[in-house]
Amino acid sequence: MVVSASKKRIRQESLLKELEKNPFLTDEQLASALEVSIQTIRLDRLAKGIPELRERTKHMAIDAQEKLQAIASEDIFGQLIDLDLGHSGISMLQVTPDMVLQKTGVARGHYMFAQANSLALAVIDAPAALTGVANVKYKVPIYTGANLVARAEVIRKQNDKYTVWVKIRNNNKEVFRAKFLIVSLSEERAGQK
Amino acid sequence: MVVSASKKRIRQESLLKELEKNPFLTDEQLASALEVSIQTIRLDRLAKGIPELRERTKHMAIDAQEKLQAIASEDIFGQLIDLDLGHSGISMLQVTPDMVLQKTGVARGHYMFAQANSLALAVIDAPAALTGVANVKYKVPIYTGANLVARAEVIRKQNDKYTVWVKIRNNNKEVFRAKFLIVSLSEERAGQK
DNA sequence: CAGATATTAATAGCTGGTACTAAAAGTGGG
């Protein structure tokens, strides 16, 4: 009994592994892969609460779609907390495990850049704007879980050119700062292509 | 004939729109939504080359999964074309529609920054490195379809500090340049490799 | 009205299952 019970458990774990490798396997394919009958596969799926191929496929489609949409809707660049158009703005970005380099655990620099840059662009009071120049300084490495608060301030405006300072802090400690030179495109957006 | 042909065309376009809104509709649901018979729906699908629900679902699952994987494996920052460790490197990045701002059609600046920054880090001959300072200049707006070629060159090395220049070109025209000051972490944090 | 096109109906067969019943095989204890 002990032996067969473990045989069963082992098979059910193999089943999970097979499906992890390729979730699009039919019961028939699984049966021949694990060298048991289809019925056994079905009992195992039942025991493990694994839905049938079609259900699995459908859920994969829906889940992946939602994830993609979350990425596309760019929560990545932080939430806008406060915005005084033309003057200043504040945004917040939570550092999640997928933003860091596995090797070092340090957040990739372009996330801070993206947060700062998009905030700087949001602050500009213009229908469309483009970053022209950026000077960036990373002061402290950032790790998972950090709650980055970016504060942008427009410090100069000359015609269609804006100078914006962005400082990012984590726990009230400045970890990043950037100066952006941004060009507003309000008039001449067809000028370049 | 003209009238009915257009009726048909209109219906087939409605069909596409319905499926765009909700790709998980069965022929039966589509039939009642468009107020025609199931057979008509099936003929329309045939005419338009629209696969059945299960095929659609499967392809969605696969496509979305692949996209997610591409994002996770960071093809986003370009493919490394050439790398002379410690000296120079070249990477390529194709600008896709989801990288641009809808408002202006211009690629978001942080993609170029990410491509340049990650290339600069890749070129450094060290187990781990961090960007300290970056000076960035966007010269020309980039649109969908652009094929960005970044070329990085280490121009100075002092102890654990590297200066790397990265220039990005599109059709042999320089569109972006950046200077990175990168700190290697080889001794203090990641001495082991 | 004829003739072409469009739509609907009806039927057989397929895949990949669920749900259920039952038989066969394996296993373990006394």
Add this chain to the structure above:
DNA sequence: CCCACTTTTAGTACCAGCTATTAATATCTG
């Protein structure tokens, strides 16, 4: 070694959501 029990396999009926095919009916158009 046999009995009881678990595990595995087999078989049947049924389902959704189709494809493929044939045929009938409706609609339009000159």
